[in-house]
Amino acid sequence: MQPLLGGSGVTSLAICLLNSYRNPAHEQALAAMLRERAPELEVFASHEVSPEFREYERTVTTTVNAFVGPVVRGYVDRLEAGLAAGGYGGALRLMQSNGGIMPAAxxxxxxVRMLLSGPAAGVRAAIWFARRNAIADLLTLDMGGTSTDVAVAPQCEPRIVSELVVDDLPIRTTAVDMATVGAGGGSxxxxxxxxxxxxxxxSAGAVPGPACYDRGGELPTVTDAR
Structure with a gap:
């Protein structure tokens, strides 16, 4: 049997049927068929990713998950292999956008639950330090490579939202409520x-990075400004 999408360049598929949030039976059957006929592809079904009504948001969320999922899986697999080769025998868990963690597997x-996991980790770290130092109310500021994000945590409790907007796309996943207020150091x-x-x-990213890092970057960034 020829590959289902052989030569097309497709690496993953998103399945989004209209009423699967109430009855996922058809999505389950379709996903099982595709996984059997195309084992080389990653298959993502909306009832597994975002089992909620409002088909547009559910479809966008599932499609974004299908887009980034194989990349994340490959990265995590390489990370686990590298840790094992280095002698690490513990469990690997990863941060989610809502400040919780998930198993690497x-x-x-x-x-899709990890889109803003980096800034969320910063908020969680700030809360840990605040509680340790008897600080009740927090306003955090996190400047990274591409953005500067702020969050508030009254009584050391971060606000949680049920939807993100990333590149004008509605992503139905819980996340720490943060606002981007400016560019990042690598912008x-x-x-x-x-x-x-x-x-x-x-963004210039970490490699080559801003020109002042002297790692091959030649374009001016926020970090290069004087």
Whole structure:
């Protein structure tokens, strides 16, 4: 039998049927058929990713999960292999956008829950330090490579939202409530078509990084500004 989508470049499939949030039987049957006929593909069903009504949001969430899931799975597999080779024998768990954790084995199937896991980890760390030092109310600021994010945690309790908006796409997953207030340290500055200064969203990343790192980066970033 020829591969179901052989030569197409497709690596994953998202299944989103209209009423699967109430009755997932058809999605389950379709997913089982696809996994049998195309074992080389990653298959993601909406009743597994986001079993909620509102088909547009559920479809977007499942599709985004299908897009990033294989990348996350590959990264986590390499990370686990590297840790094992280095002698680490403990369990690997990963942060979620809501500040909780998940087993590494679940990351590939639930990658959409990790979209803002880095900033969420920063909020959780700030809460840990605040409680240790008897600080009740928090306002956190986290500048990374691409953005600067703030969050509030009254009485050391972060606010949790049920939906994220990423690149104008509604993602139905719980997350720590944060607001992006500016560019990050690696955000690249440029002049737009109107002659005005523009910063981001492109980032120099960690490698090559800002020009001042002297690691091959040549474009001006926030970190390079004086």
């Amino acid at each position: 679940a990351a590939g199937s639930n990658a 690249i500055a440029s002049i737009d078509a109107g002659g005005f200064l523009n910063v981001g969203p492109a």
